Amino acid sequence: MTERKTILVVEDDRDVRETVTVVLEELYRVEEASNGREALELIGRRGLPDLILLDMRMPVMDGWRFAAELRARYGSTAPPIVVMTAASDASSRAAEVHANGCLEKPFDIDRLLSVVRTFLALSCPSVD
């Protein structure tokens, strides 16, 4: 049995974060952070996850700064990032932080899982 993949959910809206976590926990190991700084601290403590789901507008440290900081610290070892955003131009937001994909809000369970699966497969093609 392979080890479960770890997904980090960075989202300031509690309800969004919790529902996403509930859905993903059935298949993956999920870690939560309510802003960029918390996420970085978490990574510092527990190591890099396999995928990061990132909200853009957050207090304390937003998605842009988090993404920049992550790449600065971990370079090419940084995991893929999928941007979750409610903005009308979601894909351009994703491009701004060189994210690997985007998850346009609102999304449902199927869309969430398919996107997560796709990008986990990209990150570790040998597994799964």
Place this chain on the structure above:
Amino acid sequence: MNAALRWIEAVFETLPLRLLEVWGTFGYLVALVLAVAAYGGFTFRPHGRWGLGFERQTWNNEAVLSVALTFVLVILTGYVGSFVVLVPGAQTLESLKDLTVFLCIVLFGRPALLIVPIAYAIADLIEGVPPQFLLEWFPGYFMNPACFWVGYQLFGRRPDFRRRATWGAYLLFVFIFMSVEPQLWGYICSTSFTPVVAYRSVTPALFLTTGLTWLVAPLAMLVALPLARRVGLFWAELPDHVQERRLGHGEWSSRREVGHGIPIRAVIAAPFGLLVLVMVGSTAFLALRSARADATMLAHRLLEESADELDLELTERQDRPRRALRRLLGALAVSEHGRAFILDRSGALVASSPPMGGRFAGDEPAAVASGAVAGVLAELPRLEELKAPLRFQFHVVTPRPPWRETWLGRATAFVDPRAASWIAVTALPESYYLQGHRSGSSQSAMAFALFLIVSLVVAAQIGACVTAPICTLAAASDAFARDDPVASAPSSRLAEVQILSRSFEAMTRDLRETHRQLVAAKETAEAADRVKTELLDVAAHELRTPLTPMIISVQLAERLLREGKPVEPVHVDRIARQVRRLTDLVDDLLNLTRLERGDGALRRAPMDLVALVRGCLDDFRRSSPSRAITYTGPASPLLLEADSTRVYQVLSNLLDNALKYSPAATPVDVVVTASAGKVRVAVVDRGPGIPVEKRKEVFVKFYRLGTDLTLKEPGLGLGLYICRRLVELHGGTIEIAGDPGQGCTVFFELPVDGSDA
């Protein structure tokens, strides 16, 4: 100089008169062609190359100035030159005037060409040339400048005598000039001065004076060219001063641009100058006519008296020798200034008065006698028929100086007692009586020249009075167009210019004001547009965000139901929370729309504030059972005139904020107080508070604490704005108090009687 003139005259003496006449006619014809070309606007050097073309002058300020300067210089040098005698009794220094004409035409071009004939005529009048000569010489006044124009054509573009090419062109010009101009004058004078005098005296004299001119001209040009350049009048270096067109080519060399129209100064000066010229001409003509009439009358009275006296003498003392006759004639009154002769009936001279000693030009004794006889015979070929006294005129031409004098004569027949029938002839030179008129016309010509100069200066000054403010206004207009703040209209004492200045200033003031308003309106519109766009963006974001947990919670609940499991309350709570969030947002938007449209009319009614506050607190305690929400205030009812729904809305909004922005463990207090005519409701929390400098801004539409996106709380930033508008509709106020860091106190005051401000 005398020797030089004698030598030139000797050379011309050797040439046959017939040849000189042919040469003169040739010179006249060539000069005629040149004059037609020069004054007809033709050029033989369009664009500096040989060919036939047209030239067009731009009548700008430089051209007008060139005209005035040429006129002044020609008159001045002509006047100065007339005092320098080259050959006594024959020739003055006309070279100086010719030199000026040469320099002006080569350096200024067409403007000089146009004024030179007029300047020549007036200069000749000043020198004492009788007006009737002027009329006879009229064509020469145009042909002469046309000869100088050849120089303008040949080297006018670069009259720089430091260049070898200029010297070549100059020598060619001198050759053409010398073979045309002196002969041309010989031709013109040959009718009035006899061909011998014209070709053997006038032409050699002109050879001398113009020859002198060509010796000094290159030197003078070396000095004059830099001067003309410095004052900016050298025609070839003025932009768009002269346009050229080759014959057969439709295009002028340069297009006439705006600002190259006729300057106002020229418009004012030209009629002035023309009027003075017409005045000069007509005055000279009329004065001459009346002076001649007077002179003739006086002369004939003297001639008649002398003839009568002679008749008496001869009747009384008959039979006298010739010497006695001669003495008798010399004693007559007419002999003092004129001559008296006795002819026999065949026209032969019997006796004559002694010559009067060369007092007048044209007083050659033999010439006068023969001229008088010829004059009588011309009037009456058969002298035997002479009965009544005969009046006649004759001309005496002298070569040095070349001059023609008109004599007035009277022939009276009387019968000698010895049967010999004689004719007494008395004659007076016209100049005897016209001397005063001639010097007078010279002086008046000088005065006229002065008037002309003064009138040109005055016209230029008048022009400047008008043009200077117009130019300033144009500059101000340009400056205004460039948005230069220093643009100001000219001040002037001319009423019309003042009106123009005032209207310009009013116009610029209005335009500036309108422009300022437009810019402000544009900025406001743009700001409103930005706000609207941002609002749409934020609204979309805020409306989408709650949908995700809602959808997922519903899907999870569905799955549980499908699996026959009970739905966990957490899902239902979450869904309810999102629904509330969405409802709040939609409410905010609806309230905003209503307030903006102005139909947020209040439904005022008497209400109890204490009951309303307590009811609201109860509602909040139910939805947030974990929070401590306290009430401080009167227990008895507080009545006021207000819209209870709106007051509830304001209070719940403030409470919502207080609960949201303060730690969960801290209490929220609601304090109600009543003072004179007012009630106050304060919501006090223990949160971070609001910085003093932001306490006004938070009530502005779409304001959300922290302009930095990262600090933005969810929501549209409308809550406090809507609260403020609702309180203000009631005639109340809303403010924020409390020390920063010590929690936040938001309070609103309402008037009890509902009388809004």
